[in-house]
Amino acid sequence: MSYQFNYTLPPLNAAAPKIDPNAPTYASEDGPVASLSSQECIFQIRRTGEPHVMTFQVLQAMDQCREFRTLDEHVARIQSTQPALADKRDDVRRVLESLVQRQLLVSDADFVERLAAPAAIAQAPMRAVFIRACDRPQQLVHLLATLADYERRFRAGRRYVLLDDSVLQASINEQRDLLREFARTTGCKVHYIGHAERAKIVEKLVRELPQAKAAIQSLFLRDKNASTQRFGGGRGWNMALLLSAGSRLALLDDDLRLNLKRPPFVRPGLDPNPSAPMEAAFMANMEEALGYGEDVDQDPFALHLDACGQMLGTLVRGAYPLSRQALRGMNLSRLELLSAPSRVVATQLGTYGSARTENGLWLYRLEGRSRDEFWRERASYLRNTEAQHVWFGVAQAQAKEVTGFTPFTFDNSIMLPCTSPVGRGEDSLWSALTRHAHPDAVVLELPEGIGHVQESPRQRANITRGTFVPRVNMFLRDYVQRQFGLYKAADPGQRLGLFADVLRDLAGATGQERIANLREYMGYVRADLIDRMQHQIEAATEAPVYWQADARAIVESNAKALLAKAPPRLSEWPDDIDDTGCADALVGELNGMADALEHWPALWRHAAEQGEKLLGAL
Structure with missing residues (x-):
């Protein structure tokens, strides 16, 4: 039924029409x-x-x-x-x-x-600001200090919940004491949730939903299994969603710092381009990075909560207008997020200070001013490749289908899905699952940044130039995206259940079929990376030789991996794993996520019925 006609005949020698910038398009x-x-x-x-x-x-x-x-x-x-x-x-x-x-x-x-036609909707109340922490008391000191300054300035009196996943007793004691002191100095209501408190919540949930016992324990608890020794930010993420069910929330990590800042190149309104490039600025040291931009003089949480849970069209009528001129040259078929009645289920921030990424591949996709600044001089270029002192975000508000970073605020009044409890990339997996469960959901990224200072500098340049190995959660995210548009159910819980069946279907395939699926995925990911990089190299004719050398090194290392006949290993799996091991490991990943998605809707509904009782009982 679908046909598309594209003609590439050579153009005739006709005079180009004069363009009136005010004429309708x-x-x-x-x-x-x-x-x-x-x-x-x-x-x-x-x-x-x-x-x-x-x-x-x-x-x-x-x-x-x-x-x-x-x-x-x-x-x-x-x-x-x-x-x-x-x-x-x-x-x-x-x-x-x-x-x-x-x-x-x-x-x-x-x-x-x-776009601006949908009526405004009532937004749910704010439950709390949730903070994920894990054995980094010195980072938490700085975050709580900035939150105390925020409370003194705006007298917001917000509730704060510390989700402590620490394993060192000294860190546990210190972080609990830091939260108590914060409550004493600000007068804010606080809750500490460590291992004992998590276990208490899990016990209550298992009594209510005994058939979901294994999934509940996996979603929220750390244990001695090898898989749970991975990064466990997803456990805190899932707990925050459970404890805020039916309301809205904000989510912070312990290495973040207020205040929000806007870059000098910020622009008002909404950018309709779904492929708009990210913006970056580079500084010589952390002090300079933390001072970059202009402080936002509004309550940062209120600023984002004004958008979170609202129809995108309502925001276009008000705080983030879309100009007619911004549409010039845009293909209407690529404006799906703006063509439907989209709802903002989360808001996103940029960062100033340390970058949020493990590698620096994004640096080689910069354009215009950002790219010129990145490669300007060899000495600064070498420093910039580590992305340790940067501002990174958008210059203008953008609606996104799937985001790659942790949102700042969430509208959990509608059932938001859980994410994988372990492994990095839990944020983009959650975003894809949210879009799957709610086809009208978008994440609104705003042109502000929040401070991000890691406990120690990360060495990203060598990882960037090496072979890219996708993580488990990236594989799951991309598998979710392949299902977009296939299901029609209106109920988000039913849609999550359908995807759980899809995961189990792949888990139940033959070992040979699972290996073929992994090989196809690895080939696609690396071929796509190579293609993007080749286009960048071809377009950047004015690039300095040191940028070209690194860009070609990225292409070469991934091309070798693409042609190699190595086992299709995902990043968290052992380096010496063979094909059979990959097939078996995939079964565990797929079934674990399927179990979580199957039982999550009932867990969320129970938590929403409990309201603040789950927090109040701690």
Whole structure:
């Protein structure tokens, strides 16, 4: 039923039309096509389902109008690709004007009006600010100091919950004492949740849902199994979602610091480009990085809570307007997040200080001002490749389908899914699962950064130039994304259950089939990385030789891995694992995540019914 016509005939020598920056622009609607005869077809607008009968020549003209351009620009493009219409400018324009009348070409003004149409919705109350901590009391000292300054400045009186996953008794004692002192100096209500408190919550949940005992223990508790010795940020994430079920929350890590800052290049409004490049600035040391930008003079939590849980269209009418001019050149089919009634289920921040990534591959995808600053001089370039003193984020608010970092605020009034309790990349896995459970969900990234100071500098450059090995949670995230658009159930719990069955289906495949799936995935990930990097190298003709050398080293190391016949190992698995070991390890990963997703809806509903009782009982 779906056809797309693309013509690449050489353009005729026609004069380019003069562009009026204030003239309205138009883009063609997307939809399936079915043939009616050798001359006619039926086109159905995907957004509304409305059918239209037209000739194939008109359909070809629509295909040339996918981007928001003026009618004169569309006429010139159609004439350049269809020689038979070279001297029929007025006829072509009349056809386009008829398409506008039939609403097959949508104007930029109508698109913005359509986006802003949904009514505002009531937002749920804020439950608490949750802090994930693990054996880093010195980091927690700095975070709590900035939160104390925030409370003195805004007198917000917020509730704070420390989710302590520490294993060292000295850290446990010190972090509990730090929280008590914070409560004493600010007067805020606080809760400490360590291993004993988690165990108490788990015990209550198991009594309520005995059939989910194994999944509950896996979601929230650390044990002596090898898999749980991985990074365990997902355990705290899941606990925060459980204890805030039915409300909204903020989530912080112990190595973050307020206040929020805006970079000098910040721009107002909403950026409609789903592929807009990230922005970065580079500093010589941490002191300079922590001072970069301008302090946000609003309550940072209130600023983000104003957007969290609201319809995107409501925000476009108010704090984050979308200008008509911003749509110029955008392909309407790529604006899915803005074309549907999207709801902001989380808000995102940039960071200043240490980067949030394990490697520096993102540095080689920078563009414009950010890239020029990254590679300007060899000495600073070598320092910048470690991404230890940076500002990294967006210059303008952006709606995102799947985000790669931990959000700042969450709307947990609708059931948000759990994430993997272990392994890095739990944030992007959660984001993909959220979009799967709620097809209208978006994450709104705002052009502010929060301070991020790691306990020790990370060496990223060598990892960046080496072979990329995806993590387990990245594999799961990409597997979720492959399911987007396949299911129609309205209930998010049912959708999570369907994906749990998909995971079990792969787990139940033959070992040979699982190995083939892993090899296909590894090949795709590395080929995509190589392709992106090759395009960057080809486009960056003015790049200094040291940048080119590193970019080519990234390509070469991943090309060798792509062609090698090594076992398809994910990052957390043993270095010496063989094919059979990979197949067996995948079964455990898939079944563990499937069990969590199957039982999570019942856990969330029970927690939502309990409300604040779960916290109050601690």
